[in-house]
Amino acid sequence: MSQIINSLNRKSFYRSTYWQKSVAKKILVGFFVFYLSISLLIMGFTLPEILQAYFPEQEVISAFNQNLLYFFIFSAILRQLFQEIPVVNSIPLLVLPFKKKKIARHLVNKSFFHFFNFLPLLFLVPFAFDTVLEEYSVGNTLGWLINLVGLILIDHMIGIWLKRFSFYKEKMSAIISGVGVGLFVVSFFSIIPVSIWIGHYFDAVLGYPVLAAVPLIFIVLLYRFNIKEIAKGMYLDSRLMPVEKDVSLHAFSWTDKFGSIGKYLSLELKMITRNKRTRSAFMSVVFLLLYGFIVYGNSSMANHDVSLIFIGILITGSFSVSYGQFTPAWHSKYFPFLMTRDFGLKNMLNAQYFLFIASTLIAFIFSTIYLIYGAKVLFFNFLSAIFNIGITSHIVLWMGSFSSKPIDLSQSSFFNYQGTGASVWMMAFVIILGPILYFGLLSLLLQDIWSYLIFGLTGIGGIVFHESIMRKILIRYKKNKHRMLYSYRQTS
Known part of the structure; x- marks a missing residue:
């Protein structure tokens, strides 16, 4: 047998x-x-x-x-x-x-x-x-x-x-x-x-x-x-077999106060909580938040400003790194529906940006626990959070317009490379190494205080000019929407 x-x-x-x-x-x-x-x-x-x-x-x-x-x-x-x-x-x-x-x-x-x-x-x-x-x-x-x-x-x-x-x-x-x-x-x-x-x-x-x-x-x-x-428990009608079960539906009714964007924000949160692949991406955020416990104790890294920026970008931008890099491939299944709505694409992008801001602020609040390693650590996390909100979030949304790989949310999350393409690898390279190279260049050319100031002002500039940046991103998506619609219809 x-x-x-x-x-x-x-x-x-x-x-x-x-x-x-x-x-x-x-x-x-x-x-x-x-x-x-x-x-x-x-x-x-x-x-x-x-x-x-x-x-x-x-x-x-x-x-x-x-x-x-x-x-x-x-x-x-x-x-x-x-x-x-x-x-x-x-x-x-x-x-x-x-x-x-x-x-x-x-x-x-x-x-x-x-x-x-x-x-x-x-x-x-x-x-x-x-x-x-x-x-x-x-x-x-x-x-x-x-x-x-x-x-x-x-x-x-x-x-x-x-x-x-x-x-x-x-x-x-x-x-x-x-x-x-x-x-x-x-x-x-x-x-x-x-x-x-x-x-x-x-x-x-x-x-x-x-x-x-x-x-x-x-x-x-x-x-x-x-x-x-x-x-x-080995029977044909036992719990070994997949059966229909009651699903706990999260209403997220508090998003209604944000108007039309709130509806898309509610859909985004429901998608995250109800699918294995998105939940796995969200769980990886927790591991990135705890990354500081591993590296801040290393004095050789904690004494270098570039290393602190790198860690700060990962901690405060953990959601953008793990979840945002697959935007808008998460929505590939119903992306054609979004294209039938007058403001569907715009509201989807604004909802994504809202999530990036909220997740960055929550991550920064969590990072205050790293005060045990000194005030300098918290200062660099603050600089990184400002940069992530003003620059990284916009870069993630911009590079999402190059997405061409669909994601089937019903598939298993482990060893699942759906949605992984050249644009995703390039995005990961830009959102992680970009700020490090930029800050490193400022540190070489300027004194410490000026490099901190310019790096922070760069993030603030991205926040101030958010509307104009989002208009350009929206134009980019509209230009590429037919290519994306065709790509998302293909098998992954």
Whole structure:
């Protein structure tokens, strides 16, 4: 029976629509996987130097063990956001004379072959045999590594159960993310020394490798539990099958006070909250907002004005970077409808600009938490916010007129490159590196105070001349609308 299921599984894989996609997308995905793999391998060998630089008072291995908490928090959040459980293929098998437990076992076994389980090994194995093995015996090193692999698989098994338990309860992902961020904050600011406790545990495993058997026991228990739970609910009319469900509709009635623009703003917000791809783009904003905790503690970066501008642009312009770069491809499905309205395009662009302003202001308010790193950090975030509102937002809308790739919002958000074209890559280059190059040039030519003043006045100028800039952007869209209408009708 297992051979039959595996054969069907291979056929479904090779006959899937994935292999019918364009060669360019296959090359892009392959390049991304290759680049990520090489980067992690290099990181595995360079981790000792990195840890020594950030934690000079600690031993490298102890510092690594204490920071493993953050890795598992990040992994758990990513699994909840992106990892899919292989349950759809089980439905056709239910009409065949196969035992449910065997089908469930096949699904659980199949789930182990997920790149989230293999990627950590690319830096853990080099670090183990290049660094840990220098101070500990082979047995202790293998016990430590097996313990880590076991915890990764436990994270995987719990993730499968939570995904299945919350199949129609997406709030579970928000809860996991909230708990993870909470643990990060209390540990990072030493409110509760969770990372130190975790570090002591891994140090103990290095001293007593027999402790590596504990995660293996939990893996077996979770493995059997998942098989039992999946088999228990494996019916054609069970929750394994997609069913119609009640959708919580967000009215966003408060947008009515903004007039005709408010209607488009309400539609924009509904689109963000109701589609996986837009929600994923919005979630990436959270990670960009937290980026400052990673870099501001590095004195070498915090002492350079250009670095502070770069970080400030990313933090305060996080929404423009992650969501705005796909404007107006988000609307490709109903873009023809917008063209039938007298003010449809204008109101859509104004609604986008309103969202950019609101998101920038909210991000700046959040960035006040970085006062713990000094007033200079907040000052540069303020300059960046002004520049993002006045210049970056207009650049994003302008370059959106070159969009030619449609986005299907009903598709999965992970490894989905719909809407990604040359204009998107160019936009990312301009909105991130443009302000850095501009400020860097001002710093070379002028004194610090004048470079700050001109950079800020540039953003203010964009705000003052917003109406005239938007008129030119609207003319650009109207000029390109027929090309965009034709492009959006093509398959992605």
